[in-house]
Amino acid sequence: QVQLVESGGGLVQAGGSLRLSCAASGRTFNTVGWFRQAPGKEREFVSGIIWSWNGASTYYADSVKGRFTISRDNGKNTVYLQMSSLNVEDTAVYYCAAGGRGNLRITDNYDYWGLGTQVTVSS
Numbered sequence: 001q002v003q004l005v006e007s008g009g010g011l012v013q014a015g016g017s018l019r020l021s022c023a024a025s026g027r028t029f030n031t032v033g034w035f036r037q038a039p040g041k042e043r044e045f046v047s048g049i050i051w052s053w054n055g056a057s058t059y060y061a062d063s064v065k066g067r068f069t070i071s072r073d074n075g076k077n078t079v080y081l082q083m084s085s086l087n088v089e090d091t092a093v094y095y096c097a098a099g100g101r102g103n104l105r106i107t108d109n110y111d112y113w114g115l116g117t118q119v120t121v122s123s
Contacts, residue, residue: 002026002112006096009117012086020081020117022096031100032079034070035107036092036119043095047081048104059104063089086121093118 008020022032033048047070048059058070069082079096099111 002098004096004098004112004114006094006114006117009094009119011120011122014087014121014123016086016121017082017084018086018119020083020094020096020119022079022081022098022114024077024079024098028074028077029098029100029112031098031104031110032070032072033097033100033104033110034079034081035095035097036090037095037116038092041092043107045105045107046094048100049079050100050104061105083119086119088121088123091119091121 003025005023008018012018030051034046035043036046037043045061046064047068049070049072050057067085072079093116095116096114097110100109102109
């Protein structure tokens with residue numbers, strides 16, 4: 001049974017940092033994405049990583065580029081999202097998604113989702 005479990009969310013002051021983790025069990029994935037959803041808004045792409053025979057490719061939304069970094073620990077089958085210089089606009093529930101195909105920025109292209117972890121940034 002495939003399961004994705006996010007952790008690492010919490011309350012942080014503006015300018016601070018958090019590291020989110022997405023631990024996968026049941027299988028490994030070549031494509032993993034992070035999405036977020038703020039109250040009253042649609043779920044949006046944050047970052048994604050794709051592994052292929054020649055290495056990993058990373059992708060970021062413009063709003064987080066330069067502040068967030070996605071990475072993976074293959075031995076732990078875990079993907080991380082290091083978030084720095086957080087601002088109040090980053091407040092949302094962050095979701096990990098896996099089993100993506102095609103455009104990794106599209107939620108419908110993923111087969112598996114975690115339950116999410118809350119990130120709250122205070123001013």
